[in-house]
Amino acid sequence: MAAPVLAPAEPAVATAPGSGPGGLRRRLSGRRTRFGLLNATPIVVYLLVLFVYPIFSTLLLSVEGEDGGFTLHWYADALQGTNLDILLATLRISAETSLLSLVIGFLLAYWITRLRPLWAGLVMLVVVVPHFISALVRTYGWIILLGDHGLVNEALVGLNVPGAPFALLYNEIGVVIGTTSVMLPYTVLLLYAVMRGVDRGLTAAAASMGAGRLVTFRRVYLPLVAPGLVNASVLCFILCLGYYVTPALMGGPKQTMVAALIDEQVMKDNQWNGASALGVILLLLTFAGLLLLQLFKKVGMARRNRGAA
Amino acid sequence: MKDVRIDRRLFLRGVGAVAAGVAASSLAACGTGSSRSAGSSGTAGSSKTIVVRNSGGAYGDANQKALYEPFSKETGIEVKVININYAQMLAQIEQGRPQFDLIDNSMIDFVKFAKAGATEQLDYDRLKNAKNAGIAQNLLATHAVGKNYWGSVMAYRTDAFGGRKPGSWAEFWDTKALSGNRALQHVDADIPELEFALLADGVPLDKLYPLDLDRAFRVLDQVKGSIKKYWDTGALPGVLLGRREVDASSVWHGRLDDLIKQGQPLAYQFQGARRQSNGWAVPKGTNNLDAAYQLIDFSLRPEVQAHFAEVYPMAPIVPAAYEKLSEEVSANLLGSSKNLATGFDADVEWWVANDDVVTKRWQEWARV
Structure with missing residues (x-):
């Protein structure tokens, strides 16, 4: 089975033998280690300056009162009233998007694994290339497609579909269609990588032992690709949390997301503290997503071990 | 596996390279405009x-x-x-x-x-x-x-409303007589268009400020059901009107000139224009x-x-x-003597003093 793409590398220290304090010093004094540390210095400095420092200053800003003292006022402000609504809408839209792009991505990736290599490459290209078109152009394209007088609604009206034209833009449906299309390449790539690693022999074996297609899918194929599904959905969710352009262009006022709120606070209100608090909350939500990912992995591992025992 | 497929690692490396390139170019873009001569x-x-x-x-x-x-x-x-x-x-x-x-x-x-x-x-x-x-x-x-x-004026499709032309904000608000979708400006784009609501409700041009917030939002409620989109970029009203998503909208004056020149059935209406x-x-x-x-x-x-x-x-x-x-050119300019008389100046002092409160209230109003 292919290793999940997102699996973090095992921490090197934990696997190295001799973990006592004496062992640590001995290892640090080794020539190879010293050389390694020297090599790592530029990247460590780079990360400290460009990553750790800005994050910490954001953290500090978010707990700094107007008089310079410590306060949790900005967090309280972020977690009530309209701001809370916007936070919840962000979570809701992200969840809807990751669910939808997971389902569509699954079907698409599965289909691609069944294609001949040339076609597979071509379809992959079709999935990925729109990703490199500017988001603005893409979303204006959606207006032409999904508007009241857009292609989809004109076709539905032409076919006398009851209820047409439907409101497909400037509401949650519009936003989720837009965000899903942006997320699709990620889910397809991740799932395709995992699906390609699935040994066809296993499903064939299951079939030869009398399992129907549904049972084979549920009990053999799905568990094999499950890590990919978890990775894809969590990645999708995390990326969605920071969405900005699509909700603004394809949604209504009820679909304002946190990123737009942060932008407004910084650019319009010059309110860096509140924006920092929102940024930190967003970061924590991302961590929560990653934690969830680890949890899923642990549960999956435990279940597999139990099955093996 | 029998098939030779795209080598995953090679593919991911390719994707990574592209991503790195994008990141590098966006970093470079951050630096533009910072070179002081x-x-x-x-x-x-x-x-x-x-x-x-x-x-x-x-x-x-x-x-x-x-x-x-x-x-x-x-x-x-x-x-x-x-x-x-x-x-x-x-x-x-x-x-x-x-x-x-x-x-x-x-x-x-x-x-x-x-x-x-x-x-x-x-x-x-x-x-x-x-x-x-x-x-x-x-x-x-x-x-x-x-x-x-510059300023915000009304714009409408000349082929909508059965040939009737909205001549004031009161008519823009009258969605029964002139039925059709509307668009108004989002608070993200600029100061909200509360003055238009007050004008629609009969407040005279020279008695707008200080704005009566309760009254303005009450009047905005009347048109809310017909608002299809609150536009947040200057180009959007043109797209919405041009694609017949809406029949009338507020717009930053000048933004439709190109579309009108191309022959789109759009027009400005200067009565009650808000100048800045x-x-x-x-x-x-x-x-x-x-x-x-x-x-x-x-x-x-x-x-x-x-x-x-x-x-x-x-x-x-x-x-x-x-x-x-x-x-001809003067007639299409917000500062000509005729348009000066039928429009009003946004009171920027009032707006700066009240922007935070109004923005917050607008966001709450829009989300309900």
Whole structure:
């Protein structure tokens, strides 16, 4: 089975033998280690300056009162009233998007694994290339497609579909269609990588032992690709949390997301503290997503071990 | 596996390389506009370059053509341009080393700049063309001077409403007589359009401020059901009207000119237009004061003002400029005597004082 793409590398220290304090010093004094540390210095400095420092200053800003003292006022402000609504809408839209792009991505990736290599490459290209078109152009394209007088609604009206034209833009449906299309390449790539690693022999074996297609899918194929599904959905969710352009262009006022709120606070209100608090909350939500990912992995591992025992 | 497929690792490496390239180019993009010219840091007397901040785009191009180039030709002073936003400007001024000598921005932002102590008080003795030129008093502020009028007007599809033309905000609000979708501006784009609601409810033009918030939001409720989209970028009203998503919308005046020229059935309606103005202010910390005053004064010459209006649909603030323009061009400008009378000036002082409260209330109102 292919290793999940997102699996973090095992921490090197934990696997190295001799973990006592004496062992640590001995290892640090080794020539190879010293050389390694020297090599790592530029990247460590780079990360400290460009990553750790800005994050910490954001953290500090978010707990700094107007008089310079410590306060949790900005967090309280972020977690009530309209701001809370916007936070919840962000979570809701992200969840809807990751669910939808997971389902569509699954079907698409599965289909691609069944294609001949040339076609597979071509379809992959079709999935990925729109990703490199500017988001603005893409979303204006959606207006032409999904508007009241857009292609989809004109076709539905032409076919006398009851209820047409439907409101497909400037509401949650519009936003989720837009965000899903942006997320699709990620889910397809991740799932395709995992699906390609699935040994066809296993499903064939299951079939030869009398399992129907549904049972084979549920009990053999799905568990094999499950890590990919978890990775894809969590990645999708995390990326969605920071969405900005699509909700603004394809949604209504009820679909304002946190990123737009942060932008407004910084650019319009010059309110860096509140924006920092929102940024930190967003970061924590991302961590929560990653934690969830680890949890899923642990549960999956435990279940597999139990099955093996 | 029998098939030879795309090598995953190779593929991912390719994707990674592309991602790295995108990241690198966006980093590079962050750096644009930050290279202050060596010439501008010289002493005031000898400097031959001035750095002006403007908002770029078509407006920036128009300034280049109608203002900076003639100015450079006459004075020999080169004009360099940077496009950075309000927050960046304020941060630079507060650190004492602004990259720019002169700011071209909306007058409403200059109220905020002045409150933050970021701009110099203007010496009107050095602005010959501002004196006794008939410029509106609210554009001759202590820390900023007006430049060109812009504003929000109504726009509609001429083929909608069975040929009837909405002639006022009251008719825009009357969704029974003129049924069809509407669009209004989102609070993200600019100050909300509460004045239009009050005008629709019968408040006279000269009695708008201070705005009666309760009344304005109550009146906004009446039209809310017909609002399809709150537009947040200046180009969107044109797209919405052009794609027949809405039949009437507020719009920044000038944004439909190209579409109308292309023959789209769209028109502006000037009754109840909300005027604002771009203006000039000098940041604290510049050592290029002389050139800054020269450029401001140059921009207020009637012929320069008129030329700018021919290039870009922003209106002169100097009345004498209209004598140099044709009837037809004047009729489409917010500052012509006819349009001055049927529109009103946004009270920027009131808006700066109340923006936070109104923005918050607008967001709550829109989400319900």
